[in-house]
Amino acid sequence: MHLVASKILFLLLWLQICSVYASDSLKMMKLFQPKEKGGVLILPLLYSTPDTRLAYGAVGFYYFRVGDDESKNRLSYVKLLADYTQNKQLDIWASWNVFLEDESWLLRGEARYRNFPDRFYGIGNRSSADKPELYSYDVLNARLTAMRQLGNKIYVGLDYQIANLHNFRVEAAGMLRTQNITGNRGGVNGGAGFIFLVDSRDNVVNASQGTFLDVGFYVYGKALAGDFSYRNLTATFARYYRIGKKDIIAFQTAANFNFGNPPFLMLAAAGNDDILRGYARNRFRDLNFLGTQVEYRRHLFWRIGAVVFAGVGDVFRTPADVGWETLKYSYGGGLRLMLNRKEQLNLRLDYGFGRQNTGLYFSIAEAF
Numbered sequence: 001m002h003l004v005a006s007k008i009l010f011l012l013l014w015l016q017i018c019s020v021y022a023s024d025s026l027k028m029m030k031l032f033q034p035k036e037k038g039g040v041l042i043l044p045l046l047y048s049t050p051d052t053r054l055a056y057g058a059v060g061f062y063y064f065r066v067g068d069d070e071s072k073n074r075l076s077y078v079k080l081l082a083d084y085t086q087n088k089q090l091d092i093w094a095s096w097n098v099f100l101e102d103e104s105w106l107l108r109g110e111a112r113y114r115n116f117p118d119r120f121y122g123i124g125n126r127s128s129a130d131k132p133e134l135y136s137y138d139v140l141n142a143r144l145t146a147m148r149q150l151g152n153k154i155y156v157g158l159d160y161q162i163a164n165l166h167n168f169r170v171e172a173a174g175m176l177r178t179q180n181i182t183g184n185r186g187g188v189n190g191g192a193g194f195i196f197l198v199d200s201r202d203n204v205v206n207a208s209q210g211t212f213l214d215v216g217f218y219v220y221g222k223a224l225a226g227d228f229s230y231r232n233l234t235a236t237f238a239r240y241y242r243i244g245k246k247d248i249i250a251f252q253t254a255a256n257f258n259f260g261n262p263p264f265l266m267l268a269a270a271g272n273d274d275i276l277r278g279y280a281r282n283r284f285r286d287l288n289f290l291g292t293q294v295e296y297r298r299h300l301f302w303r304i305g306a307v308v309f310a311g312v313g314d315v316f317r318t319p320a321d322v323g324w325e326t327l328k329y330s331y332g333g334g335l336r337l338m339l340n341r342k343e344q345l346n347l348r349l350d351y352g353f354g355r356q357n358t359g360l361y362f363s364i365a366e367a368f
Contacts, residue, residue: 038064041339043347045083047362049273050280051118057083057091061364063205063343067101074099074204075343079364090115097204106155106197108145114138115167120176123267124286125314125326129356133174137186138167139265147197155197159216162190162225165265176264183228183263190226193218201240205365206344208248212238220262230260238368248297252368254313256289270315273361274368276330277309277352280359284328286315293330295367305336305346309367330354339364 045057063077076098084090095110116139119132141164147157165186170176176184183189193216201210214236221229238252254275256268268289271279275291291313299305310331316322334350350361 048360050357050359053086055083055085072102088117104149106147110143113140125284133171135170140164153200157195159193159195164188181264182261183265187227189228190224191218191220192224203344206346207240208242209240228263230258230262233257246299250295253292258287268315270328276311276313277350278330278354278359279357284315287317289315303338308333
């Protein structure tokens with residue numbers, strides 16, 4: 001309990017520090033954005049998650065709207081993050097979500113480099129935490145998505161992904177090597193997919209009403225510059241309800257199904273900073289994942305808000321693998337600092353509890 005209390009105290013202190021820093025940054029940016037159609041936020045990073053321990057770095061967030069009629073164009077953004085962790089993990093990550101004029105096209109993507117010492121617990125929802133296997137790898141990946149609007153908030157498009165998994169260092173007598181786990185020596189993971197998207201959210205970084213449905217089907221293999229052959233189906237559904245002036249209830253369900261033999265780094269995972277908060281991202285992995293969560297958000301005063309959340313889900317090879325004794329639950333809460341009132345852009349700090357797992361998360365924009 002003392003450890004939990006100290007982390008919550010750290011969360012409150014860090015929120016205050018970022019409040020002062022963000023306020024000064026926003027005042028400075030007004031000098032460079034006289035029309036207030038966009039802006040830049042640069043914030044220090046200091047956080048802790050189950051798979052990184054203490055991490056520090058910086059995050060930059062450039063937000064803008066394309067076109068002159070803001071009522072026809074939702075917020076676009078480009079985010080750049082760089083951090084280094086107590087586990088000697090380096091992560092440099094750029095991502096973007098851009099609506100072109102009149103939202104006729106939506107462009108999404110990312111470019112990322114990671115040098116990531118990590119722990120391998122095995123595959124399946126019953127893997128043991130007693131003796132994790134240490135390993136490390138480098139990955140350089142890119143993702144490019146272009147979607148065309150077909151109707152009101154309905155998009156279809158193509159997505160290409162490629163990742164170079166290299167510099168693997170694994171234990172000679174460990175599970176990755178002795179069980180000949182796919183991808184234990186690295187390789188290139190290349191694939192392309194078709195995406196169907198319905199996005200009627202009023203705000204893509206902090207929705208208060210609307211629906212989000214994102215379904216993608218991907219094929220990976222040699223024809224797409226990859227060394228691994230498999231197929232992947234992902235689906236995310238979210239619904240947002242505003243209750244009065246201060247309260248929002250949000251629901252989300254996410255699924256990730258693999259068919260074939262993907263590399264272990266690309267297996268479905270339970271836990272992250274977006275769903276099943278409280279679990280290390282790579283603590284549980286298998287061919288498939290299915291999970292759902294609900295979050296209650298409330299504005300408290302000034303720029304401060306609070307949330308509570310709860311979720312449940314699990315990884316599995318077949319549905320018969322899932323049982324009450326293995327099902328992963330998550331619950332917790334957090335604080336929000338509104339960095340920009342016009343765009344409803346929040347700084348997010350969450351503390352999540354899971355089955356024998358906890359995690360503290362820091363980010364810009366909501367979990368979903």
